[in-house]
Amino acid sequence: MFDIDLEKTNQMLAEQDVIERVAYGIKTFGSDAVLLSSMQKTASLLMHCFYRLGAENDILFVDTGFHFHETLNLRDDFMRRYRLNIVTLYPELTPEQQEEKYTCKLYKTEQGQPTCCKLRKSDPFIRYMNDQNKSLAFGGLRREEGNARANLDILSIDPRFGGYRLNPILDWTEEMVDNYLEKHEVPIHPLHAESYPSIGCQCCTTAVAPGEEERAGRWRHLRDDGKSGPVYCDINFSDGGGI
Ligand code: SF4
Incomplete structure (x- = not known):
């Protein structure tokens, strides 16, 4: 377990730009640092940072078995275009086995x-972190998204694998994210352009209507x-707090 002075480190990270923050995580944690990628546009940005730094660290993508085909295509595009080390993780049960088990x-x-x-x-994510002794997971959370994310520090603890989470664009606005992606011509998930600001599994994600909140399309069927x-x-x- 890396022993990090969270207060001091977060003060330092607050003064840095995104590439310095990613470089800090990779330099400090070495191959114990991974990126958890959702294939949404914040993940595109961070995967591009890994490319810029020449990082060969694992980029984890959890294939739930329920993703849009566009999500899987984007993963493959990033592997082809940037030669990133994307590791696809799978649940223990296939969708069919899960349905049979839970009826x-x-x-x-x-x-x-x-469940x-x-x-x-x-x-699958926690199992991988524990089994592979990984200590840091980068992510693309932003304070602007609200709820608990509004009060998060750039570097925080994740007790589920006894390590750290680092969100290098925590203090970025959506406009800053869009500007970065445009400037560097980074591919993004095509459904973002079709009124899907937040994208998860196909059976639990819909487009949003004008004026709706960013995450209104997630699990809409459970709010009907x-x-x-x-x-x-x-x-x-x-x-x-995790589950
Ligand atoms: S988003 Fe929906 S399909 Fe995907 S893992 Fe969660 S409940 Fe299951």
Whole structure:
């Protein structure tokens, strides 16, 4: 376990630009640092930073078995174009095995969704971090997104694998993200241009209407009757304490 002075390190990181923050994580943690990529546009930005730095660190992509084909295509595009070391992680059960075991499609109900997200997203990620003794996971959270993310530090602890999470664009606006991607001509998920600001599994993601919140299209089927419903899948411990 790396022993980091969080307060001092966060003060230092706050003064740095994104590439310096990514370089800090890679230099400090070496091959124990990974990037958790959702293939959304913040992930495109961070994968591009790995490319700029020539980092051969693992970039983790969790294939839930329910992704849009555009998501899988983008993963392959990044591997071809930038020669990144993208590692695809899988849940223990296929979608069919999971349905047989639980005798239902878990994602369809309020009670089943947390279990589905745990089995298909969080568990493969945490298992990999623990099994491979990884100590740092980069992510693309931003304070502007609100909820618990608004109060997060750039470097924080994730007790589920006894390591750290580093969010190098935590203090960035969406405009800054878009400007970076445009300037460096980085490919982004095509569904962002079709009113999908937030993209997860196909069966749990819809487009948003003008004026709707960014994450309104996630798990919309669980809010059809006006209930609050889930906002996050909890792959990011800071969003809700983890599951
Ligand atoms: S987003 Fe939906 S399908 Fe994907 S893991 Fe979570 S509940 Fe399951």
